[in-house]
Amino acid sequence: MEGRIVSAARDTWSKQSAISNPVLRWALYLGVLVYVVWVLGTLPIDWARVSDGLGRAARIFNGAFPPNFDRSELMIDGLLESLKIAILATTGGVILSIPIAFMAARNVAPTPIFYFGRGLIIVARSFHPVIVAIIFVKAVGFGPFAGVLTLIVYSIGFVAKMLAERIEEIDFGQVEAMRAAGAPYFSTLFYAIFPQIMPRQIGLTIYQLDSNLRASAVVGIVGAGGIGSTLANAFGRYDYDFALAITMVIVGVILISEGVSGQIRKRI
């Protein structure tokens, strides 16, 4: 017979709250509630302006339809410029990312260099590309060069960080084997580390090209060249129908580039 033990064991259980002290927990809940109410009370939300704005938005959308492709020459120029910016920035960014990634990988870099490399990446990552673009537009003037510089910084922030993490995950036995053969530093790098990080490196480069193309449209709005500048100009001149045409083309191009890069990444 099955010996079922009936005991006075507890039959209820509930997940423990993240904050076990009830006083602290309720104080926190209350604090958040009070803050939200206070924020709502103090933010200047002018409902009259919101309703006015709705009308303006409707006018913009009315003006935008149907999209106007008459000046497609301007649009193609902008697009090609964006493409150039993206390709240049990806090339430059990736080339710079590789040494920075090695500097920022704890297992291959001496400690002071590691901190320097990590520092570079943190600086590159701490500002949104639009802010970097504003700085570069001030520094080197309007135009695609500012866009290229901006996206190089943006690429370093992403590619170097991901690559450094990949380097930290390598199988160190392969490095050990080269060391045991008396291989000098750079030979070890090229034989034991590059082959291991190569697939990730290629994947990251393709992803970054795709990402830079998207970002080049955004940084163009603050004056860093490309299709974004064309779009900003169209808005400035109230050519909403042209602006809509540009927007549609940007969406189309990004869809195509996503599809292409997805296909390539699947095959490597």
Add this chain to the structure above:
Amino acid sequence: MLKITNLVKRYGSGEPVLKDLDLTIEGESVTSIIGSSGAGKSTLLRCINRLVEPTSGSINLNGTELTELRGRQLRAARRKIGMVFQGFNLVDRLTVMENVQSGRLGYISTWAAITRRYPKEDIRRAFELMERVGIAHYADTRADALSGGERQRVGVVRALMQQPEILLADEPTASLDPKTSEQIMGLLRDLAGELKLPVMINIHNVTEAKQYTDRIVGMRYGRIIFDDVPDKLDQEAMDRIYSGSPAADRADEWKAAS
């Protein structure tokens, strides 16, 4: 001749892993080092080519004091010490030829290495050695496509490409099946004879150690407690080498010290 005297290795501030170790390897003999896990076998081998930094003591290979070397001199000395690893440590994404030639990295310039412009005599030697161990037809195959035994052959050829004065093998057969394992052991023994090369093998398989090597060194918790020809390794010696645990040894020493 490899002469190790008073070798001590301590990780951090704990008990030393190697305690005042003396060992001399002469001629073209194959020496196996046995002992339970944690006895310090691997640390001993890695101290010789300085993948692990010895804490104190001396390691002398054919007149070169290895413990003092730095930078370029250390790399030049390492070229003379071949190493075969338990996990093979091949670069999976490179071809067999590239892996084999990586044993020459200490001799050729970084530029020649990157562009794969290997000297003619290196390529000839690579083919000779690969032919000898039966992997020549894999020259253009990627290393990860090979079976375990084939991969270890690549590992052995890579080490021999260094034209070493001594070959260290750190449990070269532990990742292989019994049959392949015997083939590799036989290969190491034969190559030692053919190339007049002393070989040191860390090994867990005592039967193989007895069968394929000329001398057995038994280690227990950082000390050598047996060093003789295989025939002298009897049950009593085996018990001394493998019984107990490092923790028990530590406790004994603690008692002795207090």
